[in-house]
Amino acid sequence: MAQLDQLHTFLVVAKTLNFSEAGRRLTLPRATVSARIKALEKRLNTQLFLRSTRKVALTQEGEAYFLVAERLLNELNIIEERFMQRIYLQGEIRLSVPVEFPQQSLVSLLADFSQLHPKVTVQIVVTDKALNLVADRIDIAFRGRAVTAQDLIARKLGETPLLLLASPSYCNRHAALIKAVNWQRLAVLDPLRLIPFTAATAPVDTTSMALARSFAQSGTAVALLPKQFCNDQISSGRLEAITSPCQLPKLPIYLVYASGNRLSKRVRTLKDFIWENRHKYQLV
Numbered sequence: 001m002a003q004l005d006q007l008h009t010f011l012v013v014a015k016t017l018n019f020s021e022a023g024r025r026l027t028l029p030r031a032t033v034s035a036r037i038k039a040l041e042k043r044l045n046t047q048l049f050l051r052s053t054r055k056v057a058l059t060q061e062g063e064a065y066f067l068v069a070e071r072l073l074n075e076l077n078i079i080e081e082r083f084m085q086r087i088y089l090q091g092e093i094r095l096s097v098p099v100e101f102p103q104q105s106l107v108s109l110l111a112d113f114s115q116l117h118p119k120v121t122v123q124i125v126v127t128d129k130a131l132n133l134v135a136d137r138i139d140i141a142f143r144g145r146a147v148t149a150q151d152l153i154a155r156k157l158g159e160t161p162l163l164l165l166a167s168p169s170y171c172n173r174h175a176a177l178i179k180a181v182n183w184q185r186l187a188v189l190d191p192l193r194l195i196p197f198t199a200a201t202a203p204v205d206t207t208s209m210a211l212a213r214s215f216a217q218s219g220t221a222v223a224l225l226p227k228q229f230c231n232d233q234i235s236s237g238r239l240e241a242i243t244s245p246c247q248l249p250k251l252p253i254y255l256v257y258a259s260g261n262r263l264s265k266r267v268r269t270l271k272d273f274i275w276e277n278r279h280k281y282q283l284v
Contacts, residue, residue: 006040007069009033010048014066017056089266090119096141099128100209102228102282109281113273120266128207133258139267140274141256144192153259155275158284159250160228162194164242169219171240181245187221194249195224213239226251228282253284 012022013033023030041048048062058066097106110122125131130145131138133152146154171178177185187202188195189212202221206212209229216223217238233239257263257271278284 002039003043006036006043007073009036010040011066011070011073013037013049013056014058014062017058019056088119089117089269091264091266092121092123093139093267093270094123094125094137095270096125096127096131096133096136096138098142098144099126100229101126101142105281105283109274109277109283112277113270116273117266117269120270122270133256139257139263140271143254143256144251146252146254147256151259152256154254154256157253157255157275157278159252160226160284161250162192162224162248163227163230163234164188164222164244164248165213165216165225165230165234165239166222166242167217167219167238168240170216170222171242173219178242181243183245189215189221189223192224192226192251194251196249197244197246224248228284 009022009026009028012025013019016022016025019033019037020030022028023033026033037049044065046061046065047059048065050057050059106124110124113122114120125136125138130143131141133139133141142157143154146156166174174186183197183199185200188199189202189204189206191207191209191212193207199222202215204215204220206215209225212223213225213230213233215221216225217233222242227234230239234241255271255274257267263271274283
C-alpha cells in the first residue's frame with residue numbers, strides 16, 4: 001500500500017513539478033508529499049527530482065521512471081475497473097409467471113430488485129403454459145407444479161391454502177344447504193381442478209382463476225381458489241369462506257431454473273433475491 005501511495009504521489013509531483021500543488025491535489029500536507037518522495041528515492045536508490053528554492057525538475061532517471069510508472073498505474077486502474085464492473089450486474093433476465101400470479105407482490109419485488117441492480121432488465125413473460133426454459137429462453141419461472149426434467153431445478157417457495165369462497169348473497173340464499181353440508185346441490189367452480197370431493201356442476205366452467213373469482217362475487221357459484229389470490233375480496237367482505245366437508249389441498253409454488261453452472265450471475269442474483277424475500281413480498 002505504501003509503495004502505491006509513493007507511486008501515485010510521484011506521478012502527481014512529476015506532472016505539477018510543485019510539491020505544494022501536489023499536496024493540494026492529493027489533500028495532503030506538503031511535508032507528507034516530500035516524505036513520500038524521499039522514501040521512494042531511498043527505496044530506488046535514485047534521485048528522481050532536482051530541487052531548488054524556485055524550481056522542481058525531473059532528473060533523467062525520474063523522466064524514465066515517470067514513463068514506466070504512468071503506464072503501469074494506468075493498466076492497474078483499467079484492471080481494477082474491470083473487476084469493479086462485475087459487481088454492477090447488467091443485461092436481461094426473462095421471467096415466466098402464471099397469468100393469475102399476484103401482481104402487487106411481483107411489482108414490489110421487482111421494483112426493489114431494480115433499485116439494487118438498475119442495469120438489469122427483467123422481461124416478464126405472462127402465461128399459464130409450461131414453457132420450455134431452453135427453447136423459450138426463460139431464465140426463471142414461477143410454477144404451480146414441480147418439474148421432472150433432469151436439467152432443471154424446482155425449488156419449493158411454499159404453499160398457499162385453497163378456500164371455498166362465495167359471495168354473501170350466495171351464502172344467504174343457500175344457507176340451509178351450506179349448514180347441511182349438502183354439496184350435491186351446491187355448485188363449485190374449480191379452475192385448478194383440485195377439488196377433493198364431489199359437488200354440483202356449476203352453470204359455467206373455466207380454468208381462469210380471475211373469472212372464477214368474478215363468478216363467485218356475482219353470486220353464481222362457490223369457487224375453490226387460493227387464499228392469496230382473494231385476500232382483498234375476503235378482507236372487504238365481497239367473498240366469504242365456507243367450511244369444507246374435508247381437508248382441502250394446498251397450492252404449491254415452485255421457483256424453476258436451470259441446474260448446474262448454466263445460470264449467469266445476474267440470474268443467480270435474482271433467483272437468490274426471490275428466495276430470500278419470498279415471505280417479505282408475500283409470494284407464499
